[in-house]
Amino acid sequence: MYTISDYLLDVLYYLNVKDILGVPGDYNLSFLDHITKRNDMKWRGNSNELNAAYMADGYARQNGFAAFVTTFGVGELSAINGITGSKVERVPVLEIVGSPSTQVQNNHKLMHHSLGDGTFNHFRKVHQDLGIKTGYLTKDNAVSTINDVIKYVIDNKRPAYLNFPSNLADMPLNPIFKKIIPQLFEDKSNSSNQVDNQTVINEIKNAKSPIIIVGEDIERFGLSSEVKKLIIDNQIPFADLIESKGTIDESLDQFIGTYNGKLSSPETNKLIENADLVLLLGTVIFDTNIGGFDQIFNNQNTIDINSSRIDFYSEIFTYYHENSFIKVIKEISKLKLENVNHKKIKFINKISQINSKDQLLTxxxxxxxxxxxxxxxxxxxxxxxxxxxxxxxxxxxxxxxxxxxxxxxxxxxxxxxxxxxxxxxxxxxxxxxxxxxxxxxxxxxxxxxxxxxxxxxxxxxxxxxxxxxxxxxxxxxxxxxxxxxxxxxxxxxxxxxxxxxxxxxxxxxxxxxxxxxxxxxxxxxxxxxxxxxxxxxxxxxxxxxxxxxxxxxx
Missing domain, CATH: 3.40.50.970 (Thiamin diphosphate (ThDP)-binding fold, Pyr/PP domains)
Incomplete structure (x- = not known):
């Protein structure tokens, strides 16, 4: 018999999730049975829910998606630090929370792991207040809610929370839904945004000494090859940030160092300071990745494009559709910049060759x-x-x-x-x-x-x-x-x-x-x-x- 649990796991498997992390609890055990009965997926239990959330984050950074399972109340609250970190760091993770049965919740019974007030949406609201997408499964909306929540994670590279009442784990479902899973993830990136892409492109074309600073969104959205092509084709010097190291091959001749505000090397800072255009691609500026907000570029020569918006010389433009960021980066990556000064940049690695001695480590x-x-x-x-x-x-x-x-x-x-x-x-x-x-x-x-x-x-x-x-x-x-x-x-x-x-x-x-x-x-x-x-x-x-x-x- 095909069930709601099977459908959810089939969607995850389609996204190459072959390991499910988490901690068992009585509200999620029936769902876990569906994992352990599969031969194409493995249950990997954790010591606690916070560690499960951290581990899912690491899995998703390698795999592009991860899922972990907790129980209602005590489990999900233990995990909330980890999944909030995934939100801030833009990591596609799904938390599946096993909760009391629909009947118990509708009858407002006083159940263990609850606040004892007959209300069962407190913890879901906590996640919502943190800006985490949530979904609550019922017998009437299960497929559409699963689809909506997982599509959100894929499109936005942000975590989400799925509340799964225990009585729905074995609810029968027509297996026809399994056949249409691929249709959920068809490319629909032909979308637009408030600022005309051509306006942005023209400004980039006019640059004579541009610098690119690569951020984590480039890796999260699978755009590394496009940005690498832009850099190599046009011989544009580039830096990365701490969290985006390795997103573009640092062994390339165009690499000028990892930028961290004035904490960066003098050579890196000088190149960025002398640029007539600083093009930030997929970056999110925090105190810890920009030297305590002491970056040397300014709004007058900076175009900042990430997955949330375009900052065009300090004017903020939002996207109409979720996949506009992908489209903008792909269009930019095709550019041939005729005005760029192709002066060769030599990266100076401040790290010296090791010559070990019998002295204490530093x-x-x-x-x-x-x-x-x-x-x-x-x-x-x-x-x-x-x-x-x-x-x-x-x-x-x-x-x-x-x-x-x-x-x-x-x-x-x-x-x-x-x-x-x-x-x-x-x-x-x-x-x-x-x-x-x-x-x-x-x-x-x-x-x-x-x-x-x-x-x-x-x-x-x-x-x-x-x-x-x-x-x-x-x-x-x-x-x-x-x-x-x-x-x-x-x-x-x-x-x-x-x-x-x-x-x-x-x-x-x-x-x-x-x-x-x-x-x-x-x-x-x-x-x-x-x-x-x-x-x-x-x-x-x-x-x-x-x-x-x-x-x-x-």
Whole structure:
């Protein structure tokens, strides 16, 4: 018998979702039965709902879509930080919330996991207040609501929430609906917006020394090849932002660095300052990705096009249709710019070649070593703080996926995101750089990694506390200190056998280089490298940003 649950899962499978994350609860168990009975989809249970949301975010960044399941009330509220981060960072994730039966809700019964007032839409309203698209399934609207919510996620690259009453999980449905799933996702990008595209195009054509700054929307909407073509065909210098590193191949001759306001290199800033047109494609400006709002370009020479609107020399124009952004970028990518000065740009990589010594490790040496360690085909995940800002200085090889969360900046995100990204791209090597303070928040998902035989390489930057907070305020205060763990035994505590993982404890430059060489030569397995650093050591760009944020907080 074909059911509503089967239809929802068939839509997800059509979108290449082959792993469903989440936590079981009595209101979603019947739905989970439909997952576990399939041979083309796998249930991957998490330790808690927040981690499931983080993991789904990582999965979606690799796969283009992800889904996770929670239970009503206690489960969805636990996950709300994670799915809100997906909204801010523009990640297409669907949360499926198993809720009490329709009859129970209609009769306003006092049920567990509710507020005990007979009202069952409180938590849905919380999601709505955060700007998250929601849908509530009934026996009369189930197919149309599923279609509407998932189309929204696909078209907008934003998360959504689907409330699924328990009695509908086994509700019969005509299997004809399965046959028409492909029609839901036909390309309908022939749409328009308030400003004439030709006006924008003419301004770009007139530019003599343009600079492109690439943002995360380019990757989210699958437009990397189009923008790369525009850059190469017209020899336009380009920068990326922290969250969009690797969206366009940083090994291209036209790459001028990762832009972060005045925290950027002098060479990068000078090129942008001298541009007659700064073309922002898919960017969203936050304090953490633009040096505390100290960008050097201005509204008079900037055209800013992202998935929400076009900022045309400080005049804001919204789109009439969801897919207008795609159409605009595709039109721009076809341009041949006759007026561009094709002066060759040479990127100056400030990261020096490593020459290890038998001396204590520093952040700078770690960054230099990671420049050599990261290779083409890797997925690199970084947690907010020293890892994000330090590794933003690395010039990535071609075909590297770089995952971070600078806008929402929820510490603890990166470890579950790493474990979510690996099943979505199993042929890629997965590398995580995370502080020990961040790892403490979500370390229980080590059990998930071991149960699912995942093999990330985890560099734990251990400086005995929250360095990103220290550089903002309280360098020596005890509230920025964290407990010290024995990482050598953590995998075994979560069920790993001794031959299932590798552990390195490195304190010197020579030890780090030796560990990296051994990892590259060894068979892939779960690997932990504890990188011991001084308590007050931080990347220079993070220290500068810390000073800026400290002043803004006063």
């Amino acid at each position: 952040q700078n040496f770690y960054i230099n070593a990671m420049q050599d360690f990261i290779k083409s085909g890797d997925t690199v995940v970084v947690d907010q703080g020293t890892s994000t800002f330090g590794l933003s200085l690395v010039k990535l090889p071609a075909d590297v996926t770089f995952i971070c969360q600078p806008s929402w900046s929820s510490i603890g995100y990166s470890f579950p995101a790493t474990l979510g990204s690996e099943p979505a791209a199993p042929k890629r090597r997965t590398v995580l750089s995370v502080g020990e303070g961040s790892l403490l928040l979500t370390i229980q998902e080590m059990a998930f990694a071991i149960k699912n035989n995942l093999k990330p390489i985890i560099f734990i930057l251990d400086n005995r506390g929250y360095t990103v907070e220290r550089v903002i305020h309280g360098m020596t205060e005890p509230y920025n200190d964290v407990p010290q763990l024995d990482y050598a035994v953590i995998p075994q505590a979560f069920g790993a056998s001794k031959d299932q993982y590798e552990y390195f404890d490195v304190k010197t430059e020579n030890e780090l280089v030796a560990a990296m060489k051994k990892i590259n030569l060894s068979e892939e397995k779960l690997t932990i490298v504890r990188v011991c650093l001084a308590k007050d050591d931080a990347p220079s760009n993070l220290k500068q940003l810390g000073e800026t944020l400290s002043q803004q907080n006063k």
